Amino acid sequence: MSRIDPTAFQRVKEAVDISEVARHFGLEPDRRGWCCCPFHGEKTPSFHLYQQRYHCFGCDAHGDVMDLVAALLDVPLLEAAKEINEVFHLGIDLGAPADPVAVAMAEAERERKRQFQAWRKDALLVLTRRFRALWLMVKVGGALAVPGSIPDTYANALREIETIGYYLDLLTFEEDEALWEAMPAINGAVGRAKEEKCDVKKPEKGHGQAAG
Ligand SMILES: [Zn+2]
Incomplete structure (x- = not known):
């Protein structure tokens, strides 16, 4: 044997x-x-x-x-x-x-998987933070908004929450193959989220709320 x-x-x-x-x-x-x-x-x-x-x-x-x-x-x-x-x-x-060729191929595959998992983890982390920051922005914005007018930042945040929520679902529940297709879009969102400072932007104060 x-x-x-x-x-x-x-x-x-x-x-x-x-x-x-x-x-x-x-x-x-x-x-x-x-x-x-x-x-x-x-x-x-x-x-x-x-x-x-x-x-x-x-x-x-x-x-x-x-x-x-x-x-x-x-x-x-x-x-x-x-x-x-x-x-x-x-x-x-x-x-x-x-067999050196088989080993090299297996190693390349392992490395690919490792990188993919690292990418997934990073994307989840960045987008989760962004999601939380946006929620906070929406909550604060909603509380301070003048009835009848929705500030642009508020409306944009709502749209972004929807998109990021969708990507977070994909990252959490989808199999690797399905995620590959969404990768460019997710990378775009991750890139934008990294550029944002994720700080809470309060809407401009209305005229009737002059500081006293
Ligand atoms: Zn047992």
Whole structure:
């Protein structure tokens, strides 16, 4: 039997998303990564998926993606690695030293995923801040507005809130593929939000409110 490439397990783990793998094997984590534990009977989810690992707060089962598949299928780690490799078409050679081309491609893919996640996180952060600032602006603007007249800043803020709210939905709930299409538009919004100082602009005071 050929030797296992010592880096192969690591490459298998890094090449997949544990949530995706969990779903493939029948788990149904919610948006926050919680689901009922497959290893002990329960009706209230205490099984949690993290970025790379899982942990059950009920039965203390925990591990990485390969431990998960090995436990779910009740097979040794090597079998779990082979299964993940096959199901997710990773093309990782588990029985021989790594093929440099395949390694380079896998690394490029990992890097692409890493950059994508970093982009997503940054966009979420920037747009969430902008969203909050706009809400504040609208609340203050609404409180100070003269009845019957809507200041431009107020109307613009409302429009921007709608757009940014939509992008935040995409960033939070959409799969990667769907997000790719929206990326240029989201980048535009992120760029504009970064240019804004996000400070609260109070509308001009009306004539009847001269400072006393
Ligand atoms: Zn459990």
